Amino acid sequence: MKAAIIGGTGYGAIELIRLIHQHPYLEVGSVVSNSQAGNNFSESYPHLSGLTDQPLGKFDPETIAENHDIVFLATPSGVSSKLVPQLMETGIKCVDLSGDFRLRSSEQYETWYRRRPANHEYIQQAVYGLSEIYPEQIKTAALIANPGCYPTAATLGLIPILTTNQADLASIIIDAKSGVSGAGRGLSLTSHYAEINENLKAYKLGSHQHIPEIEQVLSDESGTPITISFTTHLVPMTRGIMCTMYLTLNESISTKEVVDLYTNFYKNKSFVRIRPEGNIPATKEVHGSNYCDIGLHVDSRTNRLTVISVIDNLVKGAAGQAIQNANLMFGWDERSGLNQLPIYP
Amino acid sequence: MKAAIIGGTGYGAIELIRLIHQHPYLEVGSVVSNSQAGNNFSESYPHLSGLTDQPLGKFDPETIAENHDIVFLATPSGVSSKLVPQLMETGIKCVDLSGDFRLRSSEQYETWYRRRPANHEYIQQAVYGLSEIYPEQIKTAALIANPGCYPTAATLGLIPILTTNQADLASIIIDAKSGVSGAGRGLSLTSHYAEINENLKAYKLGSHQHIPEIEQVLSDESGTPITISFTTHLVPMTRGIMCTMYLTLNESISTKEVVDLYTNFYKNKSFVRIRPEGNIPATKEVHGSNYCDIGLHVDSRTNRLTVISVIDNLVKGAAGQAIQNANLMFGWDERSGLNQLPIYP
Amino acid sequence: MKAAIIGGTGYGAIELIRLIHQHPYLEVGSVVSNSQAGNNFSESYPHLSGLTDQPLGKFDPETIAENHDIVFLATPSGVSSKLVPQLMETGIKCVDLSGDFRLRSSEQYETWYRRRPANHEYIQQAVYGLSEIYPEQIKTAALIANPGCYPTAATLGLIPILTTNQADLASIIIDAKSGVSGAGRGLSLTSHYAEINENLKAYKLGSHQHIPEIEQVLSDESGTPITISFTTHLVPMTRGIMCTMYLTLNESISTKEVVDLYTNFYKNKSFVRIRPEGNIPATKEVHGSNYCDIGLHVDSRTNRLTVISVIDNLVKGAAGQAIQNANLMFGWDERSGLNQLPIYP
Amino acid sequence: MKAAIIGGTGYGAIELIRLIHQHPYLEVGSVVSNSQAGNNFSESYPHLSGLTDQPLGKFDPETIAENHDIVFLATPSGVSSKLVPQLMETGIKCVDLSGDFRLRSSEQYETWYRRRPANHEYIQQAVYGLSEIYPEQIKTAALIANPGCYPTAATLGLIPILTTNQADLASIIIDAKSGVSGAGRGLSLTSHYAEINENLKAYKLGSHQHIPEIEQVLSDESGTPITISFTTHLVPMTRGIMCTMYLTLNESISTKEVVDLYTNFYKNKSFVRIRPEGNIPATKEVHGSNYCDIGLHVDSRTNRLTVISVIDNLVKGAAGQAIQNANLMFGWDERSGLNQLPIYP
Structure with missing residues (x-):
């Protein structure tokens, strides 16, 4: 199965790429970064030179939906609220790492984020992706609001x-x-x-x-x-x-x-x-x-x-839990791609 | 005035030396370290090469009392309790940086330190050296129990x-x-x-x-x-x-x-x-x-x-407050030797 | 295939365990630490709690040879020289991470390590495990002297x-x-x-x-x-x-x-x-x-x-290259177990 | 004597303030920062709260010259070249911490700094402030090009x-x-x-x-x-x-x-x-x-x-040597304000 990653030059995206690289059933289809579209990945991240190098793409929900099975949004709060509805319309599964779909109350969102909340219809569809607590809801979700760190x-x-x-x-x-x-x-x-x-x-x-x-x-x-x-x-x-x-x-x-x-x-x-x-x-x-x-x-x-x-x-607090949720959504073992031991020291 | 420093190879002693070096009325008379007696200071601490270098001495309360006006004990808990009575007998002022004279209750000391407490007579003489709170008692104290960090x-x-x-x-x-x-x-x-x-x-x-x-x-x-x-x-x-x-x-x-x-x-x-x-x-x-x-x-x-x-x-939590207390004991401005600005960044 | 790791409480051993955990053909059979034999691994390394936890064993070359296909020695220089001959006699393949078998000249070893060299017969059998430069010799080696970092x-x-x-x-x-x-x-x-x-x-x-x-x-x-x-x-x-x-x-x-x-x-x-x-x-x-x-x-x-x-x-400079060499010795793809992306940041 | 510091929100300026604070003959008269003029110092640097707090001033060469005896320029290369001539015209002594007056060859400056060099007349007046090597020239200098770190x-x-x-x-x-x-x-x-x-x-x-x-x-x-x-x-x-x-x-x-x-x-x-x-x-x-x-x-x-x-x-590589040079220029002991012991650990 193929994953698209939006927000490709942040630490969340980089960590998604690292973890998906070891996933038995998932691979990175494309990485989107509007700000750096056209550039190669390794220009921003030389540690990936010669490995998963590919040009960064522009955001286009239909192309993404055609060529991928899931989208991870590693975009900041305030950006995800705009992109998720466009993606959801195509029917593709979404895991959003921002705070935009976590709070059920739009008033709370405005108070604490000091920004306009996402469309309420999509907030209602979102399942809060705390994998250990809400596994059943996550399995059937179309949109995951991945928890904060x-x-x-x-x-x-x-x-x-x-x-x-x-x-x-x-x-x-x-x-x-x-x-x-x-x-x-x-x-x-x-x-x-x-x-x-x-x-x-x-x-x-x-x-x-x-x-x-x-x-x-x-x-x-x-x-x-x-x-x-x-x-x-x-x-x-x-x-x-x-x-x-x-x-x-x-x-x-x-x-x-x-x-x-x-x-x-x-x-x-x-x-x-x-x-x-x-x-x-x-x-x-x-x-x-x-x-x-x-x-x-x-x-x-x-x-x-x-x-x-x-x-x-960056793992259980962001990219790792996002993949754990994707595993649940696809009916895979929740540990797929996540069985690395901690690196010590 | 001259200060003796006991426990001369720990970080507390080093910080006392740094601060006293800038003190207008106080200078380091001698530094005692039983474990390294005879060695030069700069063998353990090359950053002092050519500055305040001198051989480390052995602990001898009478020699210390003869040649100094105050003693700072930067010795661990369990050691100070043995040395302070010997020094107090000579009449010299003592500032002890260990925990040995801070607790009025010997039972509490035994419970939390899991070690035999100091002689109760000396504990009773000790003034707790929280400079901002107990300045009057500090001014007339013979023994200061310098607070923990x-x-x-x-x-x-x-x-x-x-x-x-x-x-x-x-x-x-x-x-x-x-x-x-x-x-x-x-x-x-x-x-x-x-x-x-x-x-x-x-x-x-x-x-x-x-x-x-x-x-x-x-x-x-x-x-x-x-x-x-x-x-x-x-x-x-x-x-x-x-x-x-x-x-x-x-x-x-x-x-x-x-x-x-x-x-x-x-x-x-x-x-x-x-x-x-x-x-x-x-x-x-x-x-x-x-x-x-x-x-x-x-x-x-x-x-x-x-x-x-x-x-x-190491300063307000140890050596700096010890000097602030010494300043109070001698009737000097409490800022003497302590007016350095924070080092940033 | 099963690997034994000798010297199980050092950083080299820990890193071998982390990497072998992801190896498709190799698993950790046992971990030997004479100094901590009987203790569980996670007492020294809580990051492994519940994962690869097992009691640390004592060094016994025959038991090791019976139950394993390869031995990694993450023991210090001066220790490996004593253990390797006992292991080699059993016919098991050895990868030694110490400096004991790297120098062909025993005189040089004595000069630089200030210690008695290993038995010359074993030094002669050792292949220097710089994987990119000596792959052919490594493939047929019985003993690898894994290079220094x-x-x-x-x-x-x-x-x-x-x-x-x-x-x-x-x-x-x-x-x-x-x-x-x-x-x-x-x-x-x-x-x-x-x-x-x-x-x-x-x-x-x-x-x-x-x-x-x-x-x-x-x-x-x-x-x-x-x-x-x-x-x-x-x-x-x-x-x-x-x-x-x-x-x-x-x-x-x-x-x-x-x-x-x-x-x-x-x-x-x-x-x-x-x-x-x-x-x-x-x-x-x-x-x-x-x-x-x-x-x-x-x-x-x-x-x-x-x-x-x-x-x-700890990877290419020690445990990773050791596994790369094991891969060559067993005729596997040299990347087996080593395809992790760098972790960034 | 009074020093003015130009470039007041950089690390060089902060370190000058720290060192001058302990100088027996020198004090900070004013601190200039065009970008933050009017703000108080401690807004950028809370570690100075309540100590040497004062509003940051605007650059005005005549006011500076009237009220100070020396100017330290902790401004970047490319800025000092514009400010120094205006200050020199007033006759005030200048110590410039940038690279603008260090190279005698304007061609070299253009090649390596990729920027227009300072006016050649001022470059010729500048003395390279490597205090241990050029003390005699420094003593009589009107403009010091303080060496790079x-x-x-x-x-x-x-x-x-x-x-x-x-x-x-x-x-x-x-x-x-x-x-x-x-x-x-x-x-x-x-x-x-x-x-x-x-x-x-x-x-x-x-x-x-x-x-x-x-x-x-x-x-x-x-x-x-x-x-x-x-x-x-x-x-x-x-x-x-x-x-x-x-x-x-x-x-x-x-x-x-x-x-x-x-x-x-x-x-x-x-x-x-x-x-x-x-x-x-x-x-x-x-x-x-x-x-x-x-x-x-x-x-x-x-x-x-x-x-x-x-x-x-930041000390011998910048602010400390600048003060050492000022000490030489005023005929003071070169150690004035600089006798702090290294802080360890």
């Missing part, structure tokens, strides 16, 4: 405890940390090497656009409207996200019991690994892979649960 | 709000992040370059020895016993600590009001800088300097206050 | 020009730079994070044990005894080697002509990519992959050729 | 051996490596964090504009026209330059003899430190300081001398 790490780490009645739902605090590749390839002083190296920086306090996305998922899964505290930090490394999350427990339970709960919750899920008691994952331990590793600790002094969830922001 | 950043960031009745004292969560130099020069897999670079790692969940130290100060300052949640992370950078701290507010107040409260609280304090609303400090902005910069944000959705406090762990 | 980058970059008579063979200068993972997982102050981060350091001037290895290959290929200047530097990054190499040209030739010469020389070689004129490779462009990328520049002002050759030290 | 490290490391007749002047190869701050604060993909971190990259092969500057100095000092090979590399760190330099010796001399030659050559120079035999400097050992540390090694196998010279590119 922070929401993936945060929600996978919180959902199991929220489905019990053991945690105070008003107590959730998410202290999130990300490598710099999450900010993309666009130039900015906050991605400028000398400003970021040897530096740790908090940003967008109380205003990050992933807040309503996380709240939507957690509210759905707990059945109760949830409001979170969410702080994001930029860490001097390229890849990796860690969410350190705090919840007050309603009753006294042990770390061992929480580990058992999580292990059981994810027992058939290939890409979520629950660490045993006393073992907390580090971001490097999932580098380059589609795993989400989760560590758990109950502090009996404060009766709070700490959940630590790590992913590679 | 995390406790300095955490307590300076929390005390102003705790002295009001506006925060829920049971709600304090401290998500702390540190550069790797905090772990010292001793070899360990958790300081091994290939394991730490491009990696973010949480460690010592619920068991860090700085927990009782922070709780002691916060309890003292608020007048109420306080228990905190405290998580430490290792960030791939050499210097810098950030504490991101969360408190539930008892009433609705604005970020502006909190900024005013903090600005007023620290109005005569040279080394604490409160950032205006919307401005959050990054660790690089205090690199190499004795500043503690604090940013504040009230999230009206959750009615939580987020405090972000940054220091250079 | 620096020698791989250096010799692949120099051999094409040395096989012409266009360069002054006495003029070769190799300025080499490596990431820190090349120093392995053993603790040392030169791999201590705070000493290496934000630092660039030259080491082992004129005394690096890879000097005689490079000279041996270059002398063989040029047919003339060659002596080189070789300087190694430690760069604050985990993976990657770059050799910047300088040769004086005997006659005036253009960059274009040199690019053509190299392109032609490596035209059927999957893992060597010659960049076009004006395009110089960076280490990140081969990260995680088995490629050796080479850039070329003739400076007409000085009539010197500059060759820049980059590899991932 | 690479030329400072390279020429200080080469001049002593070139003043003997022991080296082959046609054999000089300079393999140079720099931290990323050397590229300034302007945004570019080659300073983008995710592209540079964990990466080593060569750039501008044979075309770097510092080549004619180095050749001019070396030719002057040796009395013979010299052509060099010069390759620059970008290292994933913020500060630091290392030049690894190779020369063929005309006769056999020992490392010890070369160390003695260099030690003697620089015996009264505060900021050049010659390391003893067997001791090679690393960039971190001069971090934040004005030192240039030099290590030496003669390889008797090839009869080549390797010189390794390190500086902090």
